[in-house]
Amino acid sequence: MATTAASVTDTCLRAQAAARELAAVPSTVKDAALEAIAAALVDRTPEILDANARDMEAGREAGLTTALLDRLQLTEARIAAIAGQVRDIAALADPVGEVVGGERLPNGLDLTKVRVPLGVVAVVYEARPNVTIDAAALCLKSGNAIVLRGSSSAARSNAVLATIAGEAATAVGVPDGAISLVAGGGREELAELATQTGVVDLIIPRGGEGLKNALKGVATVPVIFAASGNCHVYVDATADLDAALAIVLNAKTQRPGVCNAAETLLVHADAAPAFLPRALAALRDAGVELRVDGRTRTLAGAAVAADLLDAADEDWDTEFLELTLAVGVVDSVAEAVAHINRHGSGHSEAIVTGDVAAARLFERAVDAACVYVNASTRFTDGGEFGMGAEIGNSTQKLHARGPIGLRELCTTKYVVRGDGHVRS
Structure with missing residues (x-):
């Protein structure tokens, strides 16, 4: 799994290479990877709780609000619930290759519209370490590589969770680099991630208005804001x-x-x-x-x-x-x-x-x-809506609106089959 030992650009390029392989990985391999992630989360719960306890201690010392501390905290029950959501995602139908529509044209060509992965999805999020696993699992199932960028308040929790997910996934055949974490940098790192034009296909910020505004000022890649809820x-x-x-x-x-x-x-x-x-x-x-x-x-x-x-x-x-x-x-x-x-x-x-x-x-x-x-x-939650989990809730109107689940992490392509057809 990639970390900030590599530059943001190098991490994104590795993710792009992994995404190109992952797009063709069969559902059986992706589901096996998700089952392996869920099992590893349960097996390594003490390690996760230890990392989270250190984040919680640092958060209290830093004066985080009660609401932020609640978002940050992991318990044995919450980890079990996260693992359960991973298994829920594994049980869902694979959206990749799903036929959205199709017809035979008057000229005899067969036109089919199918779902395909976006490619490389970057998720920037605050406080909530559960997003590390929710986002990774959804991207993996939908055939996307993911670059995770959490907040410093959850640095230890995110690091151990991303490591567990990455190791479990690659052990069953998922391309190395499909689950990557960048962490520890400041606004410069965020700006570098948000300007990976041609490499990162979508960035999803999940946090407050400050994060939203920070990305608005610099992003050159497409953004879906998982924004605030008044x-x-x-x-x-x-x-x-x-x-x-x-x-x-x-x-x-x-x-x-x-x-x-x-x-x-x-x-x-x-x-x-x-x-x-x-x-x-x-x-x-x-x-x-x-x-x-x-x-x-x-x-x-x-x-x-x-x-x-x-x-x-x-x-x-x-x-x-x-x-x-x-x-x-x-x-x-x-x-x-x-x-x-x-x-x-x-x-x-x-x-x-x-x-x-x-x-x-x-x-x-x-x-x-x-x-x-x-x-x-x-x-309003991907799990409650039968999506297994969500990366966030989009308040925008283009491409995705509401909980961002598997289908929202896909785009479409037209497959056109002919029999020697040429256009006159």
């Missing part, structure tokens, strides 16, 4: 309020430091008098800091009023990634949609309603990768 739950006038409360609590508190957690609650004025006192009290009791507009404060009830903070303008645009929630009252589903489209990040948005027309309006009008009706935003 997600909303809107409780409509006809909502089942018990279901709404369960959805709001899950979306906000089940794991607040992730991109599909809710950051804003909007409540229809007709539901607010009955719903807000219950919801705000339950959220407060769950440890959530509540930043509210004036209408919410008026309807909150005496039991929670003293615990509420006034929402500032920037709160509606903030991905808190912690137990903080902005809360507002709106007069219609259209007003809720307008608020979401103005302040949201295009990630995941939910409506809780008993009105089919309101649900359909929300589905059609909200501009987001994932729209939920009567369900929590926390389901």
Whole structure:
């Protein structure tokens, strides 16, 4: 497996050579490699935990937030879950060679459109060491070589995970260089990786707005941003309020430091008098800091009023990634949609309603990768969507939108078969 002992350019060139071989590797070999990776993760759990403990200690000393430390931490259960996701990916159908469409043309040529690997995929990510394995497994299954570039906060964890994956894969016939890690460099290294035109076919940054902006300024290779999630739950006038409360609590508190957690609650004025006192009290009791507009404060009830903070303008645009929630009252589903489209990040948005027309309006009008009706935003995840895992969640509109799984890591080519055909 390549490390920063080689330059970024040399690592990418080795990945490109590996990708050209990997594109023709049969599914049986790729699946065997994934099974070997999963087994190695379980067998070498103590080694992984030791490396992660040192990252966690350094992170606490550096003052990382609770949310970032949660993203960074690996446990025996989390490692087992990562290995399970690798096996889930192995069990999926190989997208390479899948026929997307085809026809016989009037001139007798047989035209077939098939999926093929992109080639070399670079993934740049912050804190989350599980991305090392998720991304490597997805790229391997889809026939792509991967160049990983994690953050310094997870350097030890990423190094051991990438080493384990690389060694396990090459041992069963995957080309050397198919799984590579560059780590330890600064912005110059990131810029070098993002400018490997003709070598790196796609770069996927998975992190905050700072990482996104850093790449925007330098990248010359195609980029799909696995971007931030300023997600909303809107409780409509006809909502089942018990279901709404369960959805709001899950979306906000089940794991607040992730991109599909809710950051804003909007409540229809007709539901607010009955719903807000219950919801705000339950959220407060769950440890959530509540930043509210004036209408919410008026309807909150005496039991929670003293615990509420006034929402500032920037709160509606903030991905808190912690137990903080902005809360507002709106007069219609259209007003809720307008608020979401103005302040949201295009990630995941939910409506809780008993009105089919309101649900359909929300589905059609909200501009987001994932729209939920009567369900929590926390389901936006490749594993939950049956993809085995994901590299990230794209909020863009070209090529891939939503969880980036196997098919999103492929492009297509046309295969044209003839019988001595020439064009007249």
